[in-house]
Amino acid sequence: MLKFLLDENMPRSTAKALEKIGHEVMDVRDYNLSGKSDEKIFEFAQHEKAIILTADRGFGNILRFPLGKHNGIVIANFPNEMATIEMNSYIIKRIQDLSEKEISGSLIVIDSQKIRTRKS
Numbered sequence: 001m002l003k004f005l006l007d008e009n010m011p012r013s014t015a016k017a018l019e020k021i022g023h024e025v026m027d028v029r030d031y032n033l034s035g036k037s038d039e040k041i042f043e044f045a046q047h048e049k050a051i052i053l054t055a056d057r058g059f060g061n062i063l064r065f066p067l068g069k070h071n072g073i074v075i076a077n078f079p080n081e082m083a084t085i086e087m088n089s090y091i092i093k094r095i096q097d098l099s100e101k102e103i104s105g106s107l108i109v110i111d112s113q114k115i116r117t118r119k120s
Helices: 013-020 039-047 084-096
Strands: 003-006 026-027 051-054 073-076 107-110 115-118
Touching: 003 013, 003 039, 013 026, 013 084, 039 051, 073 084, 084 107
Parallel strands: 003 026, 003 051, 051 073, 073 107
Antiparallel strands: 107 115
């Protein structure tokens, strides 16, 4: 089981899809973190030992969020026009292929074609 912190730019249905396959999911909207800076969200995720799941490409800045210094950051890179159910399906499929060890400290970008992992 993995523990995720879902950013506010992700649909709540993504949390339900991840929970359905046995993961724990926290949502920033439930912790008064909506509209907070990426650094505040990052800090909260580290405190909770959670993997950040976001559509915010700013979390891909390895100078701000150095590889190996966090529990993992997963960026979902999908077009706005994509149906939520389809996006969730891709995310679930890709997440199931990864272990906690592979995610920890890594930057992972998921899209409909592939998954890219950057480790320290």
